[in-house]
Amino acid sequence: MDFSLPPEVAELKARTEAFVRDALIPLERDPRQTPHGPTDELRRELNALARGAGLLSPHMPREWGGLGLSHGAKAAVFEAAGYGLLGPLALNIAAPDEGNMHLLEQVADERQKRRWLAPLASAEVRSCFAMTEPHPGAGADPALLATRYRKAAGGYVINGTKWLITGADGAAFTIIMARDEESPEGQPRATMFLADMDRPGIVIERTLDTIDQSFPGGHCVVAFQDLFVPEEDVLGREGEGFRYAQVRLAPARLTHCMRWLGAARRAHDVATDYARRRHAFGKPLIDHEGVGFQLADNELDIHTCRLVTAHAAWVLDQGQKGRHESSVAKVICSEAIWRVVDRSMQVMGGLGTTGDAVVERIFREVRPFRIYDGPSEVHRWSIARKLAREGAR
Structure with missing residues (x-):
């Protein structure tokens, strides 16, 4: 692997870093950030700033207004964006929209x-x-998919309840995964459907209180009550929902690694700066091995995350599915990033637990990463199954 960045990617990464530093970090205490995420008013302002800087939706093909970045280029740019809490949102590369754009670009008809x-x-x-x-x-x-659909004249009728649906409040549309009600238990035949969120039959029952607050629209409970979806709004082919989910999930897991790596690096930089300036027992904190070694371990974890992400991105850029590689990256990165932020908080002591330091916010944001897009335990199970199959062969 060649670890050097092409000149155009290096320039884009530097522009993103400058944009985050100069335009976004000063806005991180904007009062329009609520317990359930930034408001859409703030989001639109951030998107306008990114558009003006030529950084909006860089992951998308040029025909859709993007820069056509490879997965390897995304790793550099997304990490740079993730250094600021508002960076991914401003660049329009935050979840779930980034993953949905990739899915639609790959599967949707014209x-x-x-x-x-x-x-x-x-x-x-x-x-x-x-x-x-x-x-x-x-x-x-x-x-265990329980949301069901049945065929009706000219389309399908969907019934079921979803929860932890990120961004549902204020979303313009949703991609729904549902099972054919005639498929057997334990072996569902799943299909994806597109639906505007203002259609009759879609009800946002409540917004859940969660420890993170970086996603506009929060995380909601959404009920589908006799929702009618016309045939032309099936995404891809009927019955292929699980296959399309893999089209979305492998790259989406990896982009989470990229974005949160940027946030972990921010926490590490803040803690390192603090350890250089703060004195205790006659010398700077960083000169005490109990502190310096924690920061050294942060460097090791950050480097490991960057390497495993780069490798998984390279696999995807070769046209491979990257399911195994993205699982490996997701486990390594979600757990290492958590360690980095946890150590950073420890190094900063009481200050790190307060809202006066950004580390406290990052701490809350990265903890759920070990759960969503597949908890670590499920990915380890998947990796172990692959080992068993290879051993049998």
Whole structure:
């Protein structure tokens, strides 16, 4: 692997870093950030700033207004954006929209792309992805999918409840994963549907209180009550929902690694600066091995994350599916990033636990990363199954 960045990517990374530092970090205490995420008013202002800087939706193909970045280039630019808490949102590369754009670009037909992808890529609207369900429905185990659809004249009728649907409040449309009600238990036949959120039959029951607050629209409970979806709004082919989910999930897991790595690096930089300036027992904190070694371990974890992310991005850029590599990266990065931020808080002592330091906010934001897009335990199970299959061969 060649670890050097092409000149145009290096320049874009530097521009992103400058934009985050100069335009976004000063806005991190904007009062329009609520317990359930930044308001759409703030989002639109941030998107306008990124558009003016030529940084909006850089991951999208040029035909949709982006810069056509490879997965490897995304790793550099997304990490730079993630250094600021508002960076991914401003650049229109935050979840769930970034993953939905990738899915639509890969699977949707031309009419659907014009109808839903175009306004999403230009940051005119937000979206959500409705797959996760409360007990006893699907969480980490998609075979438990409980939301059902049945055929009707000219389309389909969907019934079910989803929860932890990121960005649902204020989203313009959703991508719904549902099972054919005639498919057998434990072996559901799943399909993806596109639907505007203002359609009759879609009800946002409540917004959940969660420890993170970086996603506009929060995390919601959404009910589908006899929702009618016309045939032309099936995403891809009927019955192929689980296959399309993999099209979305492998790259989306990796972009989470990229963005949160930037946030972890921010926490590490803040803690390192503090340890250089703060004195105790006659010398700077960083000169005490108990502190200096924690920061050294941060450097090791950050370097490991960057390498494993670069490798998984390279695999995707070779045209491979990257399921195994993205699982490996997701586990390594989600756990290492958590360690980095946790150590940073420890180094800063009492200050690190307060809102006076950004580390406290980052601490809350990165903890759920070990759960969403597949908890670490499920990815380890998947990796172990791959080892068992290889051993059998």
